[in-house]
Amino acid sequence: LISSPKSSELHVIHIAAEIAPVAKVGGLGDVVTGLGKALQRRGHLVEIILPKYDCMQYELIRDLRALDAVVESYFDGRLHKNKIWTGTVEGLPVYFIEPHHPGNFFWRGQFYGEHDDFKRFSFFSRAALELLIQAGKKPDIIHCHDWQTAFVAPLYWDIYAPKGLNSARLCFTCHNFEYQGTAPASELASCGLDVHHLNRPDRIQDNSAHDRVNPIKGGIVFSNIVTTVSPTYAQEVRTAEGGRGLHATLNSHAKKFVGILNGIDTDAWNPARDTFLKVQYSAFDTQGKTENKEALRRKLGLSSANIGQPLVGCITRLVPQKGVHLIRHALYRTLELGGQFILLGSSPVSHIQREFEDIANQFQSHENARLLLKYDESLARFIYAASDMVVIPSIFEPCGLTQMIAMRYGSIPIVRKTGGLNDSVFDVDDDTIPEEFRNGFTFLTADEQAFNNALERAFFHYKNNSEFWRKLVQKVMRIDFSWDSSASLYEELYEKSVARARAANRA
Numbered sequence: 001l002i003s004s005p006k007s008s009e010l011h012v013i014h015i016a017a018e019i020a021p022v023a024k025v026g027g028l029g030d031v032v033t034g035l036g037k038a039l040q041r042r043g044h045l046v047e048i049i050l051p052k053y054d055c056m057q058y059e060l061i062r063d064l065r066a067l068d069a070v071v072e073s074y075f076d077g078r079l080h081k082n083k084i085w086t087g088t089v090e091g092l093p094v095y096f097i098e099p100h101h102p103g104n105f106f107w108r109g110q111f112y113g114e115h116d117d118f119k120r121f122s123f124f125s126r127a128a129l130e131l132l133i134q135a136g137k138k139p140d141i142i143h144c145h146d147w148q149t150a151f152v153a154p155l156y157w158d159i160y161a162p163k164g165l166n167s168a169r170l171c172f173t174c175h176n177f178e179y180q181g182t183a184p185a186s187e188l189a190s191c192g193l194d195v196h197h198l199n200r201p202d203r204i205q206d207n208s209a210h211d212r213v214n215p216i217k218g219g220i221v222f223s224n225i226v227t228t229v230s231p232t233y234a235q236e237v238r239t240a241e242g243g244r245g246l247h248a249t250l251n252s253h254a255k256k257f258v259g260i261l262n263g264i265d266t267d268a269w270n271p272a273r274d275t276f277l278k279v280q281y282s283a284f285d286t287q288g289k290t291e292n293k294e295a296l297r298r299k300l301g302l303s304s305a306n307i308g309q310p311l312v313g314c315i316t317r318l319v320p321q322k323g324v325h326l327i328r329h330a331l332y333r334t335l336e337l338g339g340q341f342i343l344l345g346s347s348p349v350s351h352i353q354r355e356f357e358d359i360a361n362q363f364q365s366h367e368n369a370r371l372l373l374k375y376d377e378s379l380a381r382f383i384y385a386a387s388d389m390v391v392i393p394s395i396f397e398p399c400g401l402t403q404m405i406a407m408r409y410g411s412i413p414i415v416r417k418t419g420g421l422n423d424s425v426f427d428v429d430d431d432t433i434p435e436e437f438r439n440g441f442t443f444l445t446a447d448e449q450a451f452n453n454a455l456e457r458a459f460f461h462y463k464n465n466s467e468f469w470r471k472l473v474q475k476v477m478r479i480d481f482s483w484d485s486s487a488s489l490y491e492e493l494y495e496k497s498v499a500r501a502r503a504a505n506r507a
């Protein structure tokens, strides 16, 4: 269990509910792996603590083994044993905690969405800190993510720092403020936190229901560093419209709150090496894109009559956040403009799924449109490669990876100017933006007219200026969306925070 970094390196522990590709629901899993690997490459000691879910992709964990040591952690008035496993995920050392609690917390066949998620993850947060103290670890940074592990921050200061686990600064990242994990205040007591002390407006009390506690608020109040996943989203959540009830809390902790744009794993998303494509290609030779377009049209039974007919892709979860009505509209408008449209998406919301199933049936054998209502990563890769444009009309978007992946594959993004989309896509026709940054088409208002304007401009450039378009494709493929620059921003935050703590200790 013991490993120590060299003195100049930081020892960073991520406590999280996901790690890609082993236990991934969304962007959080990608961040833990991408940021972890980038920090490791910069010479830091990075370790990760996760629940040992039954539904993980075990074949992707290397050297998984159980340790002899058993860690006992408190919950609901007594101690519970936890079996500790170690393994390596994408080169990152991971501890997996398997609780021996009668609730079988991580033996549910899914990661989230259980009636007792609050219990499951408050238990896990406490067990993770217990693992650190019993292993004698002295991390510089404990980095927790989303409401599931936000409990770590108050647990650390109220219970573990007094017990001697006091080397660390706390960093909390919220990947989406829509999910806050609130619960009746009394539930906080199970993991040993003092409800009376914490259920106060300046601590963990929910801002709109005073008999409830809000773990995200706890993460904000009790961490030294608070981040979210893009600079624009960080601004948006500080307003009453965007903050989901937490804007006042974020504003009163504004000094420690920043937005850092996520990166993508440029090894995993690389059209020059992607074996799911018909043909690999790179920015030096984009001809392969046309061959992929032809192959995908054939595979899906779309018309191949006109190679110059623009192909518009959309790869998304079909949830209100993603602008479902504009996605539907994009299909019809693309067809009116003479393009082809492919949607790959699925919905956890039954009425949205049903609505799109009806539309998919209507277009079942249409020569210019296909809707594929499923999750399919290999097909997603093929669509990114084959498309000329990708539409992302989100209502809000904390960061968004789709636009970055699309550009890496030479598909030009058409996006609503919100959150991370606003920080990564800059309009080709906007003279106020330096030429070298312009890489796509944007619109502001979340309505059909504004969307049409962006789509029509994209079609105009595509049809009337093929040389301009070819250069645009090459340009977006060369943009660096790797984790390196974002990881250096996290590193800087960590280092400043650690330095402040050391200075305070010396004073």
Ligand code: ADP
Binding pocket: 026, 027, 315, 316, 317, 344, 345, 346, 374, 375, 376, 377, 380, 399, 400, 401, 402, 403, 405
């Ligand atoms: P979010 O995390 O809100 O869903 P992001 O843009 O951050 O949105 O990440 C979406 C990721 O999921 C991208 O990698 C995208 O390619 C992938 N994805 C979304 N829907 C599908 C689907 N139906 N099939 C395959 N991949 C999908």
